[in-house]
Every structure is written in C-alpha cells, then in structure tokens.
Amino acid sequence: MDRSTNLDIEELKMTREQYILATQQNNLPRAENAQLYPVGIYGWRKRCLYFFVLLLLVTMIVNLAMTIWILKVMNFTVDGMGNLRVTKKGVRLEGISEFLLPLYVKEIHSRKDSPLILQSDRNVTMNARNHMGQLTGQLTVGADSVEAQCKRFEVRASDDGRVLFSADEEEITIGAEKLKVTGTEGAVFGHSVETPHIRAEPSQDLRLESPTRSLIMEAPRGVQVSAVAGEFKASCRKELHLQSTEGEIFLNADTIRLGNLPTGSFSSSSSSSNTRQTVYELCVCPNGKLYLSPAGVGSTCQSSSNICLWS
Structure with a gap:
C-alpha cells in the first residue's frame, strides 16, 4: 500500500516537471534578428487601386447618365421608340421617317385622314420578287420619268375595277369611254390605227393630217365621214384618190362645186x-x-x- 502511493506521487512530480519545462520553453525570449512580414497593399499600389476604383465609378455614372439621356431623347416606351409604335396590327410610324437600308414589308398604308407620301432625293423604286428571289416587277419613280418593268401593266377604275389602260408585249388597250389628246400637235402614230369611231370635241375641228406621207382610210364594209354642223374638207398636194372596187361613189349635195x-x-x-x-x-x-x-x-x-x- 505505501509502495503504490509513493509511485503515484513520483509520477505526479515527473508530470509537473515536464509541464514546467514546456512552459518555460514557450516563454523564452525571441532572437533579436527575427524578420517581420507585413500583410496588405501599401504604397503606390494602394494609390493605383483607389484611382482605378474611382475611374470605374465615374465611368459607370457617365454610362448610366448617357443611357438615361438616350432613352429620354429617343422616347423609349413599352409600346415602341419615338415615332415608332408596335401595335397588334403591325408597326405604326407617325410623322416623317427615313430608311437608310432596304425595307421589307407585306403591306404599307396611311391613316384614313392623310395621304401616303414616299419621298427620295433621287428616286423611289419598288421591286416585286418571286419565291426564288428573282425580280418579276419593278416600278421606278424618278425626277424625269416613271418607269414600270413587268409582263403586264394595268390601270383599273376605283369603283368597279374596270380596266382603263393595259399594256403588254402584244398590244396596248385603252378601256376608257373617251380618249382625249390635249397636245397642240395632236396624236402621232407611226403605223396603222384601228378604231371604230373618231370624234372631235364639241365646237372643235377634227383634223387627220399626214405632213410628209400619204393618209389612207380603209374598211372592209365602208368608211363614213360626216360633219353634221360644219364642213368636210379633204386636201392634198398631189393626187386625191376616191376608189370603190365593187360599188359606186355617190355625191349627194345641194351644190357640188369643182x-x-x-x-x-x-x-x-x-x-x-x-x-x-x-x-x-x-x-x-x-x-x-x-x-x-x-x-x-x-x-x-x-x-x-x-x-x-x-x-
């Protein structure tokens, strides 16, 4: 019993001595030549970092201000931009708009109370293409002329859709009730003209004239020339031929003068x-x-x- 107690006391002493030795080693003074390493950014690097952060902040403020200014000037809204409005029926433009690149649309129409005006400094050209992208029709409105390139050109009446004028490679058809030529020189035809009736305006003279060549009027069933309220005059420089192959030439008048x-x-x-x-x-x-x-x-x-x- 006494021996075991002495062993425990000796073990406690050894443990205490080891603790004291360990504690004394930790409290030993450090060497004088020990080096210190600072942690962080100091000097000119710190100043550059602050400068770049400030520059980034200024750039963000300017960018935000420019974005707000552009939105204000262009009048951006939830419905569109400026004069452009996006509706259920399509896109609506108000005022004058300029297109710098080609415009591809299915239909263009104006408001009910205003006309549609297409204006260009040079010319206005409208093209029609097929599903393969080939040009099938073209309408060009220039400063000096209006040109249409297509297989058939038609002008129809607005009330009943009747063809007033049509032109193709074969013929030109005028479907109006009256063809009126207001030029001082009249109408000039390079070749033959087929018509059932030629009539002048009221109180105006009708003249059929060929200044340098001959004038021929012929019909399979006869030619009728009548002047109800005036006189009929036929003049030429050389010969005047009145020819009837199967009938007779009948002059019926109160007075016949030669x-x-x-x-x-x-x-x-x-x-x-x-x-x-x-x-x-x-x-x-x-x-x-x-x-x-x-x-x-x-x-x-x-x-x-x-x-x-x-x-």
Missing part, C-alpha cells in the same frame, strides 16, 4: 370674140381628167383638146 378646173380652147365660126363667156360645159378626157369648155349650141368637148393631150 374649183380651179382648167379651161379648154374651142373655136367656132358662129361665136363672137366680143361676147363674154359665162356658161361652160364640163368635159372628161379619156384618161379621166376634167376640164371646162365654153358652152355652145352643141357639145364642145373634144378628145383632142389641149388639156387632154398635154395632161
């Missing part, structure tokens, strides 16, 4: 040179030429007249 006919010579022993001739006879040469001959008791027409011989 002016500027030449006068043939006729001598008779019974005629007096001092008597003034007032009555003439109309004669026809074998070649069909007409001339006047002084009337006498009998016929004074002679086939050997100087008019017939020298004509």
Whole structure:
C-alpha cells in the first residue's frame, strides 16, 4: 500500500516537471534578428487601386447618365421608340421617317385622314420578287420619268375595277369611254390605227393630217365621214384618190362645186370674140381628167383638146 502511493506521487512530480519545462520553453525570449512580414497593399499600389476604383465609378455614372439621356431623347416606351409604335396590327410610324437600308414589308398604308407620301432625293423604286428571289416587277419613280418593268401593266377604275389602260408585249388597250389628246400637235402614230369611231370635241375641228406621207382610210364594209354642223374638207398636194372596187361613189349635195378646173380652147365660126363667156360645159378626157369648155349650141368637148393631150 505505501509502495503504490509513493509511485503515484513520483509520477505526479515527473508530470509537473515536464509541464514546467514546456512552459518555460514557450516563454523564452525571441532572437533579436527575427524578420517581420507585413500583410496588405501599401504604397503606390494602394494609390493605383483607389484611382482605378474611382475611374470605374465615374465611368459607370457617365454610362448610366448617357443611357438615361438616350432613352429620354429617343422616347423609349413599352409600346415602341419615338415615332415608332408596335401595335397588334403591325408597326405604326407617325410623322416623317427615313430608311437608310432596304425595307421589307407585306403591306404599307396611311391613316384614313392623310395621304401616303414616299419621298427620295433621287428616286423611289419598288421591286416585286418571286419565291426564288428573282425580280418579276419593278416600278421606278424618278425626277424625269416613271418607269414600270413587268409582263403586264394595268390601270383599273376605283369603283368597279374596270380596266382603263393595259399594256403588254402584244398590244396596248385603252378601256376608257373617251380618249382625249390635249397636245397642240395632236396624236402621232407611226403605223396603222384601228378604231371604230373618231370624234372631235364639241365646237372643235377634227383634223387627220399626214405632213410628209400619204393618209389612207380603209374598211372592209365602208368608211363614213360626216360633219353634221360644219364642213368636210379633204386636201392634198398631189393626187386625191376616191376608189370603190365593187360599188359606186355617190355625191349627194345641194351644190357640188369643182374649183380651179382648167379651161379648154374651142373655136367656132358662129361665136363672137366680143361676147363674154359665162356658161361652160364640163368635159372628161379619156384618161379621166376634167376640164371646162365654153358652152355652145352643141357639145364642145373634144378628145383632142389641149388639156387632154398635154395632161
């Protein structure tokens, strides 16, 4: 019993001595040449960091201010931007708008109380293409002309959709009730013209004229020329031909006058040179030429007249 108690006391002493030794080692003074390492950013690096943080803050403030200014100037809203409004039916533009690049739309129409105006400094061109992207039609409105390139061009009436004007490679059709030409020189046709009726305006003269060539009017069932309230005049520089292949030429008038006919010579022993001739006879040469001959008791027409011989 005493021996075990002595062993426990000795163990406690050894443990206490080890604790004291360990404690004394921790409390030993440090060497004088020990080095210290500071933790953090100091000096010019710290100043540069603060400068970059300040610059980033200024940039963010300027960017935010510019964004707010752009939103204010462009009038950005939940419905659109500026004059542009996005609706259920499409896009609506108010005021004057400029397009710098091609515009692809399905339909363009104006408001009910205002017209639609397309304006350009050079020209306005509208193209139509097929599903393969090939050009099928083009309308160009320029400063000097309006050009349309298509297979068929039509102008229709607004009330009933009747074709007023159509043009293609084969023909040009005018479906209006009246074709009115207001130019001082009239209408010029390079080739033949087919029409059932040519009429001038009321109180105006109708003139069919060919200044350098001939004027031919022909129809399979006849040509009718009438002047109800005026006179009919046909003049030419050389010959005027009235020809009927199967019928006759009928002149029906109260007075038929043939002016500027030449006068043939006729001598008779019974005629007096001092008597003034007032009555003439109309004669026809074998070649069909007409001339006047002084009337006498009998016929004074002679086939050997100087008019017939020298004509």
